[in-house]
Amino acid sequence: MAEHEALHASHVLEYPYSRSVGPVIGAFLTGLREGRLTGVRGAGGSVIVPPTEYDPTTGEDTGELVEVGPGGVVETWAWVEQPLPKQPLDHPFAWALIRLDGADTALLHVVDAGDPGSIATGDRVTVRFRPEADRVGSMADIEAFVPEGSA
Amino acid sequence: MADDSTIEGRGPVTTLATPIRLDFDFTPGIAQSVFLRGLARGRFMGQRCPKCGKVYVPSRGSCPTDGVPTTEDVELANVGTVTTYCVVNVPFAGQSIEIPYICAQVLLDGANLSFMGLIQEIPTDEIRMGMRVEAVWVDEADLTPSLASVKYFRPSSEPDADYESYKEYL
Numbered sequence: 001m002a003e004h005e006a007l008h009a010s011h012v013l014e015y016p017y018s019r020s021v022g023p024v025i026g027a028f029l030t031g032l033r034e035g036r037l038t039g040v041r042g043a044g045g046s047v048i049v050p051p052t053e054y055d056p057t058t059g060e061d062t063g064e065l066v067e068v069g070p071g072g073v074v075e076t077w078a079w080v081e082q083p084l085p086k087q088p089l090d091h092p093f094a095w096a097l098i099r100l101d102g103a104d105t106a107l108l109h110v111v112d113a114g115d116p117g118s119i120a121t122g123d124r125v126t127v128r129f130r131p132e133a134d135r136v137g138s139m140a141d142i143e144a145f146v147p148e149g150s151a
Numbered sequence: 152m153a154d155d156s157t158i159e160g161r162g163p164v165t166t167l168a169t170p171i172r173l174d175f176d177f178t179p180g181i182a183q184s185v186f187l188r189g190l191a192r193g194r195f196m197g198q199r200c201p202k203c204g205k206v207y208v209p210s211r212g213s214c215p216t217d218g219v220p221t222t223e224d225v226e227l228a229n230v231g232t233v234t235t236y237c238v239v240n241v242p243f244a245g246q247s248i249e250i251p252y253i254c255a256q257v258l259l260d261g262a263n264l265s266f267m268g269l270i271q272e273i274p275t276d277e278i279r280m281g282m283r284v285e286a287v288w289v290d291e292a293d294l295t296p297s298l299a300s301v302k303y304f305r306p307s308s309e310p311d312a313d314y315e316s317y318k319e320y321l
Contacts, residue, residue: 137164
């Protein structure tokens with residue numbers, strides 16, 4: 001290379017943050033690690049998933065933890081034809097808002113539907129967890145949701 | 152509250168790893184590429200301003216005083232003068248050098264700009280302004296176009312430089 005050409009190099013900037021999750025999200029993540037889906041009871045008895053420490057409408061402390069799922073309903077979805085390297089699946093999938101059985105709010109996650117013709121608003125889906133040994137207490141402990149009956 | 156029953160005796164989840172990672176294709180530009188290629192040969196390369204004659208190392212490709220391109224490449228000496236310094240006693244995340252260590256501004260002979268260097272082979276309480284130092288390079292096989300090619304600076308055997316010779320560079 002000529003002396004007066006610019007060099008190039010790859011450069012990675014990475015911050016290894018870890019955040020404290022608090023008692024309620026901590027319980028939710030612990031549940032994921034154990035293969036359970038957990039919500040929390042808010043003001044008026046509604047069940048919030050993922051759980052929050054405070055009711056989003058009244059600001060009051062939320063109450064007891066409630067087990068929800070493992071099935072739910074697709075409220076809305078968007079198809080990803082060409083997944084990016086760090087997205088949850090390496091083949092086409094849907095991002096979806098899923099209202100789990102027993103919940104009053106929807107959870108954002110992935111539906112491994114195969115093709116965009118195999119998912120529709122109102123469809124029933126069910127959770128597919130990673131193998132127990134691979135679960136660490138993270139949203140990624142849920143590998144994906146899948147159309148009910150196909151799991 | 153959380154159900155504390157856990158698998159494999161692991162406690163409840165209290166933290167979540169949330170790393171942030173950015174992948175860059177970095178280019179230092181033409182002028183700094185001259186500097187970096189020099190490092191790969193074990194040499195310090197700077198550039199001279201055609202108007203004021205000052206030599207910048209590493210050069211950014213233009214003179215900040217005159218605003219003109221610096222087109223003349225200049226090879227600098229392997230020795231220089233400590234203009235100012237800092238002794239690092241505080242450990243921090245990712246620290247790769249054993250504390251205490253000396254971080255100094257080194258003005259290479261022939262240059263009009265100092266740059267930061269690590270000073271070794273001297274007790275930290277003996278460092279002083281004006282101390283003459285020389286660059287110690289990695290083995291020739293390990294030279295790369297990176298400042299990692301310079302292992303550190305160490306005292307040369309010369310007497311200290313006069314304050315007058317570096318007072319403009321503090």
